[in-house]
Amino acid sequence: MSEAGQAERPVQTGRPVSPDAPAPDPRRWLALTVLLVATFMDLLDVNIVTVAIPSIQQDLGASAVALQAMTAGYTLSFAVILITGGRLGDIFGRKRMFLTGVAGFIAASALCTVAQNSEMLVGSRILQGFAAAIMVPQVLAIIHVTFAPQEIGRVVSLYAGMIGLAIVAGPILGGVLVDWSPLGLGWRSIFVVNLPVGLAALAGAWAWMRESKSPHAMRLDPVGMVLAIIGLLLLMLPLMLGRELDWPVWSVVSLVAAVPVIVLFVCYERHKTRKDGSPLVVLSLFKVRAFGAGIGTQLLFSCVPAGFFLSWTLYLQGGLGWSALHTGLTAIPFSLGVPIVGTIAVRTLFPRYGRYCLMAGSLMMTAGVASYAWVAQHLGTGITSWHAAPSMLLLGSGMGLLMAPLTGLILREVKPQEAGAASGIINATGQLGAALGVAVIGGIFFSALAGNVGAQADRVVPTVQAVSVQQADGIRACATDSLGQDDLTAVPASCTALAATSDRGSQDAIGGALDEIRARTFVATYSEALYWAAGGLAVVTCLLFLLPHRPHRPAEA
Template sequence: MATEDEGRPRGARLVLLILLVAQVMATMDNSIVAVATKTIKDDLQTSGAVLQLILSGYTLMFAVLVVTGARLGGDVGHRRLFMVGLTGFTASSLLCGIAPTAGTLVAARLLQGAFGAMMVPQVLSVIQIVFTGSARARAIGLYSMVLALGVAAGQIAGGVIVSADVLGSGWRAAFLVNVPIGLALLAAAPRYLPGHTPSSRFRPDIVGILLLAVSMGAVVAPLVFGREQGWPAWALASIAAGTAGLVLFVRYELRLGARGGQPVLEIDALRPRGVKSGLLACCILNFAFAGVLFPLTLHVQNGLGYTPLQAGLMFIPYPVGFAAVSLTWTRLPKRFHRPLPVAGLLVFALALAALAVVVAGGWPIAVVSALLLLAGAGMAAGFSTLVEQTAATVGPRYAAALSALVSTGTLLASVVSVVVVGGVYLATAENDPSRSALGLSRSLWVDAGLLMLGFLLAYRTWRLSTRVSAGTAPNGDAAEQVEAVAAPGNPPPGEVEVEPATGPVEESSAPTGARSAPR
């Protein structure tokens, strides 16, 4: 098979396009719907509690099932599970768009979240399989951009779609827009996405799946619904029980792996040095991003009187800055790649600190836009590079586990941020719009402070990864683990064999392109 230079096999652009468009649909969905909540409430005559289910049911189901989706993709086939998830996501989007009642819409949103959890983890996993070298770095940079900016882009797209009111569809167009896109992807995916033959030794970790699902649900449900209900006792008890369940889950998975079983989440993916600090820094970046987006959106609408569309357009400098860095950082000399996340987190923190000072005294739109541009660039320099470096450290062996950890960690960080940082804003300005600027300023200070912790974690990741690459990690652990991840002669128990896709990407015959398991 002909291949292109630097680790990108022939047909890889189409593979990446299919994957990223699917990721965009899933990531943007919630923020598009958030813009439409008022019209949904008026049209379907829903209560506040039902509206919260419509908005957050997707997030809840996604969080509960995403780790399971990642593991099943590795066991039964990434392409197969991607297709199942995409089919279900498209069908449930149609059901959302034609829902005659609020109850039907809630059920369809839950289905969307469940099928999204099957589809989304396969994106990073397939990128890890198809690309190598600098081509992988560029692909992961684009993936990171889509993952981080989908929420902001969704707000802009949601405002445009709902305001356009195409054929009188109103809020329904926010869901129906997924249908033609999903159908186009379903037509292309079987031809271009690589597939593999499932291992005959596959044994589903039923106990781990159930324990994780129940524990994640117990943590996420009160985070999503607790504030609206005044944080009742059940919410706090549920979070405590869910946290204990997650600790039990980790211990169970470690024991299962030690016995030669097939855990739903391979905790060993966290063992190489720098992975834990890198993932935690990624979570902090997403915490700060949600901690900017949520109070800023509330401020410009409640404090400044912007429409939803104006609010979305006001945020454009942020994704512009993010996209500019995400698309260009791989062209920098390689000696700058490892320290780039450290600089990015520092720039992000300083931009938000400056924004906190500026908004407390007014709303100079040019200054605000410039600082949002800088903040977006700082986040991209941190997030895109950290994801790429972490992926390179764990290698294709743990691609599914890393995908699950990134998806779950960033989602939980965003949910917690809305509770914590959103709580700071609402405690200041919920009953007094005149204090909105003060509430936003306080929220931004919280974000900036946490980003400084992320800065320290990114610095630690940089130092550890530098030691590993130089082969001087303490006791040789990290270097050995990174070698073991990539060593072709060391397949893990239950490894799967890769079979060629029916289209241009043929994993089994590309020495510098797609990766395949040893046969």
């Protein structure tokens, strides 16, 4: 759900429409409908996938790495193309690039629908991220040049409302589609939804949207983009693949090699700035203390929700056996807390309390994560949605307090003419943080899963009645092999051998023991992952002290 951060993209309500903007378009409200539909489609796709992950794993036999890549691949590809996507709109036309992005998103969604294996699905998700990175930046750019300043407030309210609706609807709709499985499509139905919605957006944009370009657009920076992609891949691939492959030499070499590539990227961006003033990343922004601290905060903060929801879904569906719909309904307190409290924070709390509003949000999120870890650990398999509701509400409300005002606070010390570049960096950083969170917290979760199963088996097996010593040893071996392998849905040889030794009288006892070990292992693992997430939020709270206390704009010459 990390893309909820798109709600932060600022629109300067006090700034006039650029001089090159055309006269008010009589069809602008129809065009706005198209932009809102595209925004909803993008965010719905991100949030809807969360509850479908266990079903995808079961159907395609997806590995732990594939599950992480399904989420991280989308956000990573979105992040590395995001700034370039906005620049393409300035150069070649925002309507043209919006149409290109929507068409690409439809095509990628169709590929996801017909994916025959996890590799094809991961590749299609990456293509979705590329297409979204071309489509999404055009939305606020088109709004900015299409609507008069006195209309912007109303437009932004509608935009934020659509984002809130997507956050709320995503998990619920995903659960309904996966459980209902219309036409027998199962998890594929979550991608089929994009096809009619995308086609409607494509037709509406073609009919109602005006073309616009920037007369002072910056040039493309393909070399910088390639260096950024290489550096990020060198960093992310070992984090996702290293655990599964037992950290081979290449993974360590890759992590080390990421450093000089990133340094080379910085050097090239400085050269590009001197050469034509069109770097991919405007490095001078990092000289602003609040901006640098804010980017660090954004990066680390974005890790937590993305990693949380990946492990949360696996814990509820894979460990406790909850349905996709049950899981989606459990997310309602979170989904309501983010937009409602975020609106209150922006309008009332942040203007009055400044940085303390963000700190309160970080502390509230920490309390939500830590309390969920405690509840999960102490209630075990007896936990219900009602038990989780207070923690989910704390987590969502804290995210609203922190996320919604963060961009505005960071941008307060950035020069107005650099606000667009700064906003692009902030949003790209949020996406990178989400990809990093999936890789790191997901890696912690799967590593801990294999490490915890033995201890849980030792607790459960002695309590099992009506089994022989040989069968007790077989239960331990089956449980250990099942949760220690890469594909959690595969049946290892030890489980097949155990089934061969069990008679009708012991089958129920053995099956119950294996289910209990699995559930206990997921509970212990999830609690452990949450404590790591709470530690990350504690660091976020410390970083917030580097931001200015009160929102203010420096005097301009």
